[in-house]
Every structure is written in structure tokens, then in C-alpha cells.
Amino acid sequence: MSRSLNEVVSGTLFLSGNEAVARGAWESGVHFAAAYPGTPSTEILEAVGKHYAEIDAQWAPNEKVGMETIAGASFAGARVLTAMKHVGLNVAADPLFTLSYIGATGGIVVVSADDPGMHSSQNEQDNRLMAKASKVAMLEPSDSQEAKDMVGEALSISERFDTPVLLRLTTRISHSKSLVDVGPREEVEVKGYQADIRKRVPIPAHARLMHSRVEKRLLELSEFGAAYAYNRIEEGDSSLGIITSGVSYQYAKEVYPEASILKLGLTNPLPWDLIERFISGVDEVRFVEEGDPFLEEQVRARFLVDAQGKSRVPLEGELNPETVREAIRPDTVRQPPFEKVKTPLRPPALCPGCPHRGAFYALSKLSGSSTGDIGCYTLGLMPPHNALETTICMGAAIGVLSGIEKAVGREGMGNLVAAIGESTFVHSGITGLVDMAYNGSTGTVMIMDNSMTAMTGGQENPTTGKNLRGEPAPKLDLEALCLACGAKAVRVVDPHDLEEMEKVLREEMEREELSVVITRRPCIMTYRPSRPAYAELDADQCVGCRICMNLGCPAISFEDDLPSIDPMLCWPNCDLCVQVCPTGALSKDMEGI
């Protein structure tokens, strides 16, 4: 699997939905792609970077900038793609909603990978509603083959109807693999940039005309959708007609293959004529859709049809074959032979050797805690650290800390600091720091710089000195940036030097003016140990004080009043437990590590 997939121009590949989208972009001549990583969308740009050199691909500092750069490239006539997780579209919504008015010169695909079930997200928003609100066309694939094919479909719809197209995936599409028939790349000419201010400058006089075109476009798209190959009726038993889209279609087919199914691929705007025809041919209509009642509400309102959807299919969480079976084939439900057994939870934890562990240990030791942000370090909320108390969205750690001080003053703020990763800081923390300086906040921002966008699996960002393809790139100077924003002090510390970490943090928390502590140590994913090394216990010297347990290290457990180090988990270049042990019972040979 080491060879690049642009050398494979025919045959069948086993691809995830994300890999298939990358493939589709390549085959359909996409020139430029930009994105910020976000689960479950990240692997799209990673796959483009790894396999498809013909596409100019880059990590953007955030989704809004990604959207703006692909907009510009489309203005110049290039075929473009941007990808993001569902909440990323909130960040990019500002350009998207007006790009909808402006339209597409080169085809525009905006991939939104939603996360029903919140496997790795803070909310469960259904971005089909964003397509409706922004009035752009939307396609929903139901497996990897469709994910690939629909990129090409989206580009032709985009260019034909002069609209951005939202390609809406969900976790189960993005991260499930299935077989995909692939083909060669179709080269498409970049049309070249030509000024067109009536099209691209939405001053009110222009924008009013644009809006009329958008409404007309929606009507045309609905008509187009009625005869579109990816909206299809699968005729079956006419007693029950199921209207469905996306991965929900697969669950419906799984549990009720004989049913009549209206499978919708183009789901905004809805193909009214086709839906009317389907409804009139079945006795009863049922909606099988994940998330919000997007199809259900629109169809029921338009046709006043008495149909069941969310009354049977869960509104919350991810659908699965069990929930769909209960909704449409309750007669075939059978109990599993073995019931669920009560087992201890296994929540995610900071990895052994994680740089953040030192920072949270020190913060906790100072009886401190934090307003938090989005990244691995959100796990600082877990015991034994218990050192993170709020999270909203990317960048919010800083605004929230500042707001708490506004409400209750420096004393009321107590020992709270803002905890934010370097990638998240660049994404949308910088403006928060500017606000703190401008409006007189005196808090401490702890930028946890592990030189990697880590939670999403390890991507480069503007602070790492490398671009998406791993080539050298200018490195953002965080210290200079923070000073320029107005921080009165900026200190850099290795979070695995616990004494220094605690000292610097204490001094800056005591400082009665705005300060930044950058805890800088690379993520363990960037490090290849030269040999194994693990901490060893001298049981005679151990007094069973359990201080090492305060690290919350997955490699350390406590049995029979003694710590036990798992050599499989202990990370070679970490000696935090050796540092905290008050009796010298723990030791580790780190020579040459």
C-alpha cells in the first residue's frame, strides 16, 4: 500500500469515504484543496496530500480561511474542494452563505463531515440544515463508491447551476471502508481570472439580484433532482415506502430489503415531483434519517402526508441497524444471546509520555484549573488532574477566561488559566488574546504547544515549520505574536521539567497583568524511540504514597500497595514518575533516548 494511488487508474480499491472523496477530487480534475483538520473529515486532505500530487493541497489555519482560499481559486476558474467537520462549517459559514449568492466559476465542493453520536465532537448538529439555510445544493453519499462519484457530480452541478455544493458525509460514511471502482484523472483547464464585480461584489444593489438568482436556482435544482440518477425509487412491497438518504439507506436495506425505498442523493433542494410520485405509490410512508427530521419536516409540510419518522427513529445519537430495525421491522427484532455485562468504563486518556500531562500535573498541584478548548488537552478534565472546567468551541478558552474575570474580577477568577493548544490558538485564539489585551484582562493563557495538530491524528500547522506534504514551510513565531497581541509577559517552558513548569506557571498566575505561558514539547507521535525504556520500581524504597498516581499515567497502576509500571505502555523519553517520586523508588535509564 506504499505506492501512490494516482498510479492506479483502473480497478477496485477498498477505500474509506474520506479516501474516496480524495480519489473523486483527483479523478474529476480538482486543482486546489484546502482544509483545517477535524474528525471525521481529516483524512480527505491527508489522502490528497499523500496520493494525489496533481492537486495543490494545503492545511488552512481555520475553516473560514480554507473556504475563502477555495472561493478565490474558483473565481480564477479552478475546480476546488474544502473539507471540514460539522462544527467547522460554523466557522466557515460566513463566507459560505455569501458564496452561495456569488456562485461558482470553477466548481466548488464543500465537504461537511457530521458526527452523529458525537464520537469526537462537542455537539451533534445536522449540517443538512446549513445547506438549506445557505441555499446551496447538497449531495449525500451512502457508501464510499458514492462518496467518490458524488465529488464529480457535485462539480458538474456546481458549474452548471452556478452554486457551491455541500457534500455531506457522516462519521459512518467517512470512516467506513467499502469497495470502489476507480478510473483515471480527467484534466480540466483552469479558466483564468476575469473580474466580474456584479457577480462577486455583493453590495446591496448587486446582492438583491443575486438573491433572486439563488431562489430561481433552487427551483431549477428541484426539477433537475426529480430526474437525477442519484435520486431513485427502488420498487418493492408497496405497503411501506421508506424515504431515506446517506448511511441510513444502508440500514434500511439491511433490515428491510423488500420494502419500497426512495433513496435521495441530492437532498437540497428536495426533488418534489419525484417525492410526490413515490408517496402516491405506497400505502404508508416512513422516514429513516439520522439526526434532525430534515426530510420528514419538509415532505410532511409540503404534502400534508401523515407519515412517521422521528416518532419511531431516534432524534439523538447515531442510527444503527438495531434502531432502524425497531423502527421499520419490529417483527424481526431478536434478542442477542448474551446481555450487556457491567464493565469498568475505559475513557480516553492522555497518552503515556504526553507533554500535556506535565502541564496539567503542575496546574493541579497549584490548585489551579482551566477554561479549556478543543484538542487532546480537553482530557485535562479527567481525574486525577481535574484541571479543566469549560469547553465551547475552537478558541473559546480565552474569551471565556476573560469573561469570567469581567463578571467576578481577578479574585473571583481564582486559579483559572486558559488552556489552549497551539493549533487551536492559531485557528481562533489569536483574536481572543487581542481582546484580552485591548480590554484589560489580567489572566494567564497557557498555550500547550506540542508542535502538532494532535487529536486529529497528527497534522502540520503554521507553527510546525512544515506544510501538508511535509515540506519545509515558514514557522509562525508564537512568542513574537503573543507579545504583538499585547501580552505583558511570554514565557516558554518544557512541561516535562516539572519544577520549572510549576515555577513559571505560579509566577505568571500571580502576575497581575496579561501573560502567556507556552508549554513546548513535541507530541509523542513525532518521536521514534531508539530503544525501549521503562521506569523500574525499587520496592524496598517505595512507601506507597501514591503520588505517582497523581500523574494519571496509563502505564502506572497500583496493586498490593505498590505502583506497577507496564513496560508495554511506558513511554521511552518520559520520566515524570521518576521526577515526582519523593523517595527515589522509581528510576529509568534514559541515556541516549
Place this chain on the structure above:
Amino acid sequence: MDGMELTNVFICGTGGQGILLASEVVSAAAQSAGLDVKKSEVHGMAQRGGSVTSHVRFGSKVYSPLIELGRSDLVLSMEKLEALRWLPYLAPGGRMLMSDIRINPLTVNVGDAEYPDVEAALNARDVPYDVIPAYEIARGLGNVRVVNTVMLGAASVILPLGPEYWKEAVEQRVPPKALKVNMEAFEKGRSLLG
């Protein structure tokens, strides 16, 4: 008609145990055998030392990427507690293979929960299971990272895919420099149940 000829494999363990690689190998073997295949798993937060699962389904035509509860022909667990956690996926007549590895969850390490006696719990429920000494074997081969391949070797005896497809799949999916030790691990696992 539907589902009759499908095989469902539920693979579980903890982050870092090579579950995703194992499910790649099963899928590649099924693909080589000319079957339709789907597999599904979740990335991101769940992989930070949490419980990790992968659903693999193969047969003439696969719709759902997820296995239904109580319908997995094989539950392959790289860790003991995870075997117990995901037991409800096991089908009537299905079989469970579990490694000899115990990895304490954080809840156990901090004293909020106790690691259960997994074998006793399985015995009490008459679960058809085998403990595969995968850790012992992997350590004997000098590379504890090949635990997942030992488990795959054992699984290959149970799953309806010929040995030629398995060999090709392992070769395709493991890094070339680790191929030899992985093939040995696979054969050792295979001989346990063979």
C-alpha cells in the same frame, strides 16, 4: 435471503493495539476472495487509549457497515476486559477469541473500579471462547507489537476464507521490514487452533 451468506467479525481492544490494522487484513483477505466487504470504525478522541472497535462484514452483498448486536460470527478481542464489554455482539453459534492481555483502564488505575475476572464471567454465561496466549507468543518472537497478528492467525482458522487469501492480505498490509515476524506470528496463531 439477505444476510444468510454474510460473515460478521467484530474486532475490539484498546487504542494502540493494532485493531485497525487487523481489520484491514481481514478485509483484504475477503476482497482477495472476491467478496463484497465493508468495515467501520471510529477515529479521533476514541483512540486516545480508549476502547476501540472495528466492524468487518463480508459476503456476496453487504449493506450496513455496522454489525447488529447478537449477530457477530466472531468476536476477536485483543484485550480481556474489552471481550467482556462487547460480548452482546456475539451471535448464537458464534465464537469469541480473546488475547491473554490485561490493560487497566484509567478508572481501575485510579481506584474507581475493579478489573473483573473476565474468564469467570464468560464461564458463568457459557460463552464459547478461547484465550489465545498472544502476548506470550509475541514476546517469544521478540516483538510485542505482533499480538494482533497472532490473533489474526487464530481467527483465520475460524473464518471462511482460504489460507492463500490470508497470506496475501498480511503481506499487503504490514510494513515490509516487519513482514517476517508478522508471518511467523500469523502461523503461530494459526497453529493454535489449527
